[in-house]
Amino acid sequence: MNKKNSNNKGSLLSQVRERIESTAVPVAGVKEGITDQELAELLGELEIFQLELEMQNDELSESYQLLESERAKFAGLFNLAPVGYFILDHIGIIEEANQTGSDLLGQVKTNLREKLFQSYISPNHWELFYSFLHKLQTTLTKQSSEIVMLIPGGKELYTRMEGISVFDTFTRKNKFYVTLIDITESRSAQQKLMDTTHRLEMTLRASGTGTWTMELGNNKLFLDSFSYSILELNVWDFDGTIQSLLDLIHPDDHAVVRRSIINTINVAEDLDLEFRVMTSSGKTKNISLKGHQINREVYTAYFAGIIVDITERKRIAKISEDLKIERQKLIMSATIDAQEKERSQISSALHDSVCQILYGIRLNLQNVQLTKNLKNDFDKINQLLDQAIQETRDLSYELTPSVLRDFGFKAGIREMAKRLSTPKFTINTNIHSSADNMTPEVQLYIFRIIQELVSNSIKHASASLSEITVSQGDDLYTIFVRDNGIGFNQDIESALSLGSGIRGIKNRIFLLNGNMDLQTSLKGTAISIQFRVDAYLS
Numbered sequence: 080m081n082k083k084n085s086n087n088k089g090s091l092l093s094q095v096r097e098r099i100e101s102t103a104v105p106v107a108g109v110k111e112g113i114t115d116q117e118l119a120e121l122l123g124e125l126e127i128f129q130l131e132l133e134m135q136n137d138e139l140s141e142s143y144q145l146l147e148s149e150r151a152k153f154a155g156l157f158n159l160a161p162v163g164y165f166i167l168d169h170i171g172i173i174e175e176a177n178q179t180g181s182d183l184l185g186q187v188k189t190n191l192r193e194k195l196f197q198s199y200i201s202p203n204h205w206e207l208f209y210s211f212l213h214k215l216q217t218t219l220t221k222q223s224s225e226i227v228m229l230i231p232g233g234k235e236l237y238t239r240m241e242g243i244s245v246f247d248t249f250t251r252k253n254k255f256y257v258t259l260i261d262i263t264e265s266r267s268a269q270q271k272l273m274d275t276t277h278r279l280e281m282t283l284r285a286s287g288t289g290t291w292t293m294e295l296g297n298n299k300l301f302l303d304s305f306s307y308s309i310l311e312l313n314v315w316d317f318d319g320t321i322q323s324l325l326d327l328i329h330p331d332d333h334a335v336v337r338r339s340i341i342n343t344i345n346v347a348e349d350l351d352l353e354f355r356v357m358t359s360s361g362k363t364k365n366i367s368l369k370g371h372q373i374n375r376e377v378y379t380a381y382f383a384g385i386i387v388d389i390t391e392r393k394r395i396a397k398i399s400e401d402l403k404i405e406r407q408k409l410i411m412s413a414t415i416d417a418q419e420k421e422r423s424q425i426s427s428a429l430h431d432s433v434c435q436i437l438y439g440i441r442l443n444l445q446n447v448q449l450t451k452n453l454k455n456d457f458d459k460i461n462q463l464l465d466q467a468i469q470e471t472r473d474l475s476y477e478l479t480p481s482v483l484r485d486f487g488f489k490a491g492i493r494e495m496a497k498r499l500s501t502p503k504f505t506i507n508t509n510i511h512s513s514a515d516n517m518t519p520e521v522q523l524y525i526f527r528i529i530q531e532l533v534s535n536s537i538k539h540a541s542a543s544l545s546e547i548t549v550s551q552g553d554d555l556y557t558i559f560v561r562d563n564g565i566g567f568n569q570d571i572e573s574a575l576s577l578g579s580g581i582r583g584i585k586n587r588i589f590l591l592n593g594n595m596d597l598q599t600s601l602k603g604t605a606i607s608i609q610f611r612v613d614a615y616l617s
Contacts, residue, residue, distance in 0.1 A: 163259035169252040171196045171212065180259055183238070185231040196257075201227040201235060208240075215244040215255055225262070237266040293321065293370070293382040300324055302386070309366070309388045311358040329355035329363065343370070343382070350384060365393045487515040488522045492529060492547060499533055506533060509548045514556070521614055524587050525549075525558060531584055532560040532606060540564025540604060551612065558608040566599040 163180025165173055173191045181188040184199050200208050204226045211224045221243045228236040242257040289306030293299065300321050307314065310327060317323050321340065328336050332354040343350045350370035355363050370384025483491040489510040496506035517525070529547055536542040542564030550557050588595050593610030 165196065165255075165257045165259065167196050167255040167257060168250075169216075169254065171255075174254070183230075183236065183259055183261055184228065199228050199230075201229050203227065211240065211242070212255065215242050216253060219244050225266075228259075235263075236261060237263045289386045291368075291370070291384055291386055298322070306386050309364075309386060310356060311360060311362075311364075313359075316359070327356045327358075329357055331355070348372075350382065353389065364388055365390045483522055483526060484519065488517060488526070488549075489515055491522070491526055492549070495526070495530060495533070496547065499537065503543060504537055505544050507544070507546045509546070509550075511550050513551045514549045516612075517556070517614075521591065524591060528584050528587055528608065529558065529560060535581075536562040536564055536604070540566070542603065554612050555609050556612060556614075559605070561603060561605040563603045566601055566604050 160177060160179055163183045164175075164177040165180050166175040168174055173194050173196050176188055176191045178188060181191055184191070197205060197208060207224060208226055211222055211226070214222045221241060223239060223241040226238055226240050228238055230236050239260045239262050240257060241260075242255050244253045244255055246252075247254050289309050290303045291306055292301045298320050300319055300323070302310075302312075302317065306312075307317070312327075325333060325337055325340075336352055336354045339350070339352055342348070349372075350368060352368045354366055354368070356366050358364060365388070367387040367389045368384065369387075370382045373381055373383050482494045489512060492508055492510050496508050500506045514522075514525075533545055533547070536545045540562050542562035545560065545562045548557075548559040550559075585595065588608060588610070591610045591614045593608055593614065596607045598605045
């Protein structure tokens with residue numbers, strides 16, 4: 080091997096000598112010949128240089144492989160990053176984009192190169208984007224902005240754009256490294272939250288409701304702007320403490336409210352208070368305060384609730400209560416008046432009929448005592464007694480028709496028809512036997528309604544015939560009363576407003592949850608009434 084190296088060295092030495100001699104240029108003062116010793120030394124130096132070059136080449140190769148490996152890693156991170164990366168030149172032309180960025184814009188990556196980045200931005204946000212680029216150029220620090228991008232199909236993509244400017248030593252101009260993050264979903268959620276908050280604020284404002292929060296342990300109370308208006312407070316008049324709220328409360332309510340708030344804080348129960356406050360203008364307002372404790376794992380628990388001005392509600396409630404009392408007084412007065420009227424009618428009936436008959440009987444008995452004429456006087460006495468009995472029975476029937484209780488509804492209507500019929504006025508009845516199944520109260524109501532309708536036919540309609548029909552179909556009773564009189568000469572509303580009889584009928588039907596239909600003409604009047612079989616007095 081040494082022999083071979085020696086031969087190679089000799090051969091190399093001969094080649095070097097020939098090369099030097101063939102290229103040598105004569106120089107004055109320099110000897111032209113080079114000895115073998117000098118060539119050998121020169122060759123040794125060349126071999127050393129060659130080894131150093133080979134070692135440097137190996138190091139460069141390793142560095143290149145390491146650099147290539149790092150570049151591959153960076154390329155993978157660049158393309159597979161969850162955010163879009165773009166490299167823009169100084170006027171905004173896309174030089175490079177990763178896969179995420181191209182996917183965000185809905186484009187093939189190769190189609191993005193050499194395209195203006197501005198062409199993918201909503202025209203409404205161009206000015207915002209140019210301002211973003213200007214800040215990158217002038218500040219040389221990272222900038223961020225929210226910008227809407229346009230993607231295929233005309234859809235808008237809300238993004239958060241961040242970037243930094245880097246000076247390119249080759250082009251001597253700035254380049255922009257930009258990241259693009261899709262915030263459409265979060266922006267949509269944020270918008271929904273804002274819309275919900277806005278609607279809640281509008282709803283609270285429309286309902287006259289303010290909100291408040293109270294942190295536990297530091298005596299701090301926060302009121303929203305509408306609560307200030309409810310309490311007629313200026314911001315500088317309220318220092319944000321519970322004591323400031325207590326100072327507004329009416330003296331008569333102060334102790335109760337203070338005790339309730341302290342108890343609520345201590346036992347963490349819901350707050351529900353109504354109290355009066357004295358406003359700066361001297362008015363007294365009724366306030367409703369409701370709240371609930373909110374527990375948080377990290378932060379201190381606090382109370383949150385609403386504050387409502389219930390002054391008008393209280394006023395209306397007071398008016399309603401006064402009207403209720405007044406209505407009760409009117410009902411009691413009407414009831415007493417009706418009782419007195421009924422008593423007066425009974426008194427008149429007894430005085431004008433039964434008492435007169437009894438008085439006649441007494442005179443006849445006195446005459447018997449004086450004349451001893453028993454036969455003729457006793458005949459008169461018997462007639463008068465029969466008349467008194469009949470008058471008493473008629474009066475009793477008018478007050479409460481016992482025939483309904485004793486024999487049922489069908490027999491009661493027939494008895495009424497018999498009593499009210501005359502040679503000039505005929506009443507025909509057609510009563511279904513199921514009518515006897517109505518409750519006694521309902522039977523009496525329907526009896527009075529029919530009685531009033533027939534009386535109207537006799538008194539006002541100049542009728543000669545009236546027909547009463549009571550039938551049952553499905554779940555309804557139908558009462559039908561018709562006459563051949565002259566009808567109403569006014570509309571039903573006027574009749575209701577003027578006639579107590581018709582109005583009484585209407586009220587009874589209302590209490591039965593029924594309905595009435597009235598048809599009237601010059602040929603007569605027909606009234607149909609319907610109510611449920613299971614009707615009861617409501």
